[in-house]
Amino acid sequence: MTSGEIANSLASNAVLVRRILGGLRAAGLVSSTEGRGGGWSLARAPHEITLYDAYTAVEEGPILSRHPHPPNDECEVGRHMRGLLETEFCAAEQAMAERLSRTSIADLAGHVATIEREVAQRDR
Numbered sequence: 001m002t003s004g005e006i007a008n009s010l011a012s013n014a015v016l017v018r019r020i021l022g023g024l025r026a027a028g029l030v031s032s033t034e035g036r037g038g039g040w041s042l043a044r045a046p047h048e049i050t051l052y053d054a055y056t057a058v059e060e061g062p063i064l065s066r067h068p069h070p071p072n073d074e075c076e077v078g079r080h081m082r083g084l085l086e087t088e089f090c091a092a093e094q095a096m097a098e099r100l101s102r103t104s105i106a107d108l109a110g111h112v113a114t115i116e117r118e119v120a121q122r123d124r
Contacts, residue, residue, distance in 0.1 A: 002038075002039045003021060003040065021040055023058040024054065026057070027053065027056070028043055028044070029042065029043055029049055029057055030043050046104060046106035047104050047106040048104070050101050050102070050103060050104050051101075051104075051105075055100055062089070062093060063093045063097075064089045066082075066085075066086070
C-alpha cells in the first residue's frame, strides 16, 4: 500500500503517516519499495508483530504523563502524591504493555475479518 492509501484509510494526513511509517521501518516492522507498484508492507509475518512492538516503535517515554512541577512539600497530601501516583502509573503502564504484547497484527486482522463477515451476513 502507498502512504497515501494508508492515510486515506485512516482519514489522516499522508505526511503524518509517512513519519509514523519511518519509525515503524526503523524498528524493522515495515519495509517500503519505491517506484511503480511500490509501497509499504510488513517486514515480518503478522503474527510476529505485536501492538506493543508498533507502539514502542513510534512513541517514546512513559505512556502516562507525569506532572512536571514538584508538589508543595509543606502540604501533607501533596508531598506524597508524586510517589503514590508513580507507583500506580507504573503498574498501569506495565498492564498496558503486557496487554499490547499479547495482541498481534494477525489477531487484529482476524477480528476485522470476523466483523466484516458478521456485517455481510446481517446485511443480506
